[in-house]
Amino acid sequence: MKKTVAIFQAEMKHFFYSPIAYVVIALFTVIVGYFFYSNLSWFVEQQYMDMMRSSQFGGMGRARLNVNLHVITPYFFNVALISLFILPLVTMRLYAEEKKAGTVELLYTTPVSVGNIVIGKWLAGVVFYLIMLAPTVVFNLLLFLYGNPDSLPVLAGYLGLVLFGGAFVAVGLWISSLTENQIIAAIGSFGLSLLLWVISWAAEFSGELLAPVFKYLSIINHFEDFARGILDTQHLAYYLLLISTGMFLTFKSIESSRWKA
Secondary structure: OHHHHHHHHHHHHHHHHOHHHHHHHHHHHHHHHHHHHHHHHHHHHHHHHHHHHHHHOOOOOOOOOOHHHHHHHHHHHHHHHHHHHHHHHHHOOOOHHHHHHOHHHHHHHOOOOHHHHHHHHHHHHHHHHHHHHHHHHHHHHHHHHHOOOOHHHHHHHHHHHHHHHHHHHHHHHHHHHOOOOHHHHHHHHHHHHHHHHHHHHHHHHOOOOOHHHHHHHOOOOOOHHHHOOOOOHHHHHHHHHHHHHHHHHHHHHHHHHHHHO
């Protein structure tokens, strides 16, 4: 446990030694904030227009719009989409940098197991993602200050984002362990993550046998219920399986490299 914590602490220091970490966090927050503002502005405008119609036609306006459906759910989908592009920039250095700098050989000579390395680096990536998400909580707090949204969809949405991010970090860590080039690691991680996002599209062109498989493999299909405030154990199991698979593949990749070294 102490060795895992040591790896985790070293990775977190590496993250914040570089100004890139602060740029990534700021960029992520600004982009998420823009989409949140756009959704909220549209919602407020529609509410105002409905109130005007209601006053003109004696209460015959449309039914009130639901803030959870029209602001919070799209918000979580937007955050997931932005994470798809940003997380490869976070995970690209987790192992590739060690290979490039030659410090991976030093890591192999220390009394640290491959499991310690994998878990420590994965935890660092996930915690960094949580730090990225932290400023976005303010956007939802504003809704609670000035509105009356349901809290469960917000909590479920953030749980979904944590699982979603954890899965992409595991995928990115595996890709990073395969190369010493951070650019290749970022592109490979994005490519595989994008494939997991769009693979359900193949269900439309496949037969009855393969369609359910493609739909199940789609990472965004399992995120939809979280974004809508629905908790389902099958989605939780999917993310845990994807995280475990990514970490297992990383373990095998590092173990192979360690024997070669």
